[in-house]
Amino acid sequence: MITVSHLSKRYGSRLAIDDVSFEVAKGEVVGFLGPNGAGKSTTLRILAGFLGPTAGVVSIAGHDVVTDPIEARRSIGYMPESVPLYPEMRVVEYLRFRAELKRVARGRRSTYVDEAMSRAGVVDVANRRIDQLSKGYRQRVGLADAIVAKPPIVVLDEPTSGLDPNQIRDARAVVRELGREHAVVISTHVLSEVEACATRVILLHRGKLVAEGPPATLRTLCRSRPVALTVRGDLASVKNAIRSIPRVTGCELEGKPALETCAIHVTFDPELSSEQRGYLVERCVAELVTSGFGVRDVRELGGSLEDAFAELTREVEPGVQRSRGRDSSAP
Amino acid sequence: MTTFWPLFKRELFAFFVTPLAWVLIVVFLLVQGMHFYLLIDHFTSQAVPTGDETPISAFFGNTVLLYLVLFVVIPALTMRLFAEERRSGTIEMLLTAPVSSASVVLAKYAAAVTTYGAMWLPTLLYVVILRRTGTLDLRVTASAYLGVLLVGAGYLSLGVCASAVTRSQLIATSLTSLVLVSLFIVGLGEFVVRQGTTAQAICAYVSVWGHMNDFASGIVDSRRIVFYGTMIALPLFVATRVVDAWKWG
Numbered sequence: 001m002i003t004v005s006h007l008s009k010r011y012g013s014r015l016a017i018d019d020v021s022f023e024v025a026k027g028e029v030v031g032f033l034g035p036n037g038a039g040k041s042t043t044l045r046i047l048a049g050f051l052g053p054t055a056g057v058v059s060i061a062g063h064d065v066v067t068d069p070i071e072a073r074r075s076i077g078y079m080p081e082s083v084p085l086y087p088e089m090r091v092v093e094y095l096r097f098r099a100e101l102k103r104v105a106r107g108r109r110s111t112y113v114d115e116a117m118s119r120a121g122v123v124d125v126a127n128r129r130i131d132q133l134s135k136g137y138r139q140r141v142g143l144a145d146a147i148v149a150k151p152p153i154v155v156l157d158e159p160t161s162g163l164d165p166n167q168i169r170d171a172r173a174v175v176r177e178l179g180r181e182h183a184v185v186i187s188t189h190v191l192s193e194v195e196a197c198a199t200r201v202i203l204l205h206r207g208k209l210v211a212e213g214p215p216a217t218l219r220t221l222c223r224s225r226p227v228a229l230t231v232r233g234d235l236a237s238v239k240n241a242i243r244s245i246p247r248v249t250g251c252e253l254e255g256k257p258a259l260e261t262c263a264i265h266v267t268f269d270p271e272l273s274s275e276q277r278g279y280l281v282e283r284c285v286a287e288l289v290t291s292g293f294g295v296r297d298v299r300e301l302g303g304s305l306e307d308a309f310a311e312l313t314r315e316v317e318p319g320v321q322r323s324r325g326r327d328s329s330a331p
Numbered sequence: 332m333t334t335f336w337p338l339f340k341r342e343l344f345a346f347f348v349t350p351l352a353w354v355l356i357v358v359f360l361l362v363q364g365m366h367f368y369l370l371i372d373h374f375t376s377q378a379v380p381t382g383d384e385t386p387i388s389a390f391f392g393n394t395v396l397l398y399l400v401l402f403v404v405i406p407a408l409t410m411r412l413f414a415e416e417r418r419s420g421t422i423e424m425l426l427t428a429p430v431s432s433a434s435v436v437l438a439k440y441a442a443a444v445t446t447y448g449a450m451w452l453p454t455l456l457y458v459v460i461l462r463r464t465g466t467l468d469l470r471v472t473a474s475a476y477l478g479v480l481l482v483g484a485g486y487l488s489l490g491v492c493a494s495a496v497t498r499s500q501l502i503a504t505s506l507t508s509l510v511l512v513s514l515f516i517v518g519l520g521e522f523v524v525r526q527g528t529t530a531q532a533i534c535a536y537v538s539v540w541g542h543m544n545d546f547a548s549g550i551v552d553s554r555r556i557v558f559y560g561t562m563i564a565l566p567l568f569v570a571t572r573v574v575d576a577w578k579w580g
């Protein structure tokens with residue numbers, strides 16, 4: 001549905017998006033994740049046709065956004081971050097206007113508007129003026145607007161910002177449901193959000209695509225993730241044996257010790273490469289076995305998405321981070 | 332162009348649902364009503380009519396009252412068209428709908444011209460009054476109305492363009508007023524600059540004052556039509572390109 005290849009966007013001398021490529025298929029909910037200023041909104045605005053790409057090709061349902069902008073925009077329903085709406089219009093008037101603007105045939109217009117209002121949950125405020133609505137309702141009117149013409153692609157920029165917890169849950173349910181029949185792209189900097197509704201995550205940092213995959217895969221990219229071991233033996237001596245190994249940063253008991261076994265989570269130096277980390281896991285097992293303990297189970301656990309996020313968005317400029325560390329330690 | 336109609340309706344709705352259009356119409360009609368009253372008073376106090384001046388030619392031509400009110404009303408009509416949408420961000424909703432820049436510009440412009448026309452509509456009552464009480468050449472009247480419509484349409488086009496180049500409504504208003512007043516003053520050069528020079532010819536060509544005097548006397552000159560046609564088309568074209576350019580900012 002969406003194909004983006006080698007997309008770049010330059011604002012003056014600042015490169016807001018740097019050579020980003022990805023695809024979104026029907027039935028997917030793709031979450032754009034990244035710190036503020038990572039280029040999420042800019043990317044979505046280019047998809048929606050509000051901004052033009054500096055370089056690269058963006059195709060929406062087979063229509064190029066630069067050469068065939070009208071058809072590309074017809075295939076997309078977009079909700080901007082701040083959900084700007086005409087304050088002097090009533091909700092139903094506004095949605096009828098938008099449906100007409102999006103070329104919904106006259107005969108189907110009121111059915112489409114009614115459906116969009118019930119899906120977004122704004123039926124009870126249909127005759128209220130938009131400037132009298134709360135933030136939550138305005139957000140939902142924006143959502144209704146995005147889906148009113150039943151476009152194959154729905155793009156929502158921060159659909160849950162400014163909502164209360166109940167509204168957030170409702171909005172996520174709507175997004176998940178949309179994912180069944182549309183290709184959905186959302187952006188957020190709330191990590192639990194992508195876990196709750198995205199089937200795939202695209203992580204942006206400083207305009208670059210730094211990671212892509214299902215949320216679960218992203219967790220395994222987290223280097224500080226622990227390894228779970230089930231060991232037969234005395235807890236204190238097991239801990240001592242593990243802690244004596246260099247570059248092991250932690251060894252904690254998980255849950256309650258059983259009759260003769262205990263489950264422990266071992267964490268390693270996050271600076272290690274995944275290969276070095278693998279050898280270190282082997283070494284832990286070998287150490288335990290030679291010390292006379294029985295190792296019954298070894299499992300890799302996923303780290304938290306928060307840690308993966310923090311590591312991946314910090315990693316792009318390791319030079320800066322390290323030199324800063326050195327400076328502060330200098331006398 | 333299929334999107335022209337919904338955009339036009341929405342703009343017109345925005346004009347009349349907010350008090351702005353009503354305030355402008357009231358101000359406009361108060362000034363014009365006072366103007367008409369003074370003229371009638373002037374003509375009735377004359378024992379013998381002098382020269383070829385008629386109430387119509389005096390109402391539309393040779394009067395500064397017409398321009399003074401236009402310099403206030405025109406920028407106020409056009410200032411919000413683009414500037415407000417950019418300030419509030421609704422432009423993002425508008426331009427991500429399947430609409431062309433040309434239809435957006437034309438719809439906004441057409442709504443402004445329609446509102447301007449609605450302002451003049453009640454003044455047709457004066458024509459009815461004049462016809463009841465004396466003789467009136469309807470062709471001259473039609474020519475005069477064509478004149479104010481063309482001048483207004485040209486001014487509004489400049490206003491639309493000014494509104495597209497800035498996010499600030501205040502700057503849009505000031506810019507429009509500045510351009511309109513400058514154009515008017517250059518036109519007055521017709522009477523100031525030495526006769527027979529190129530400068531004087533240019534001043535006469537762009538002189539709104541001169542144009543309106545002709546229209547008010549029933550003279551419809553094709554040069555005027557070309558001039559106002561250009562004054563409408565050129566700023567609208569520039570505004571369309573400006574709207575296109577926002578994408579690449």
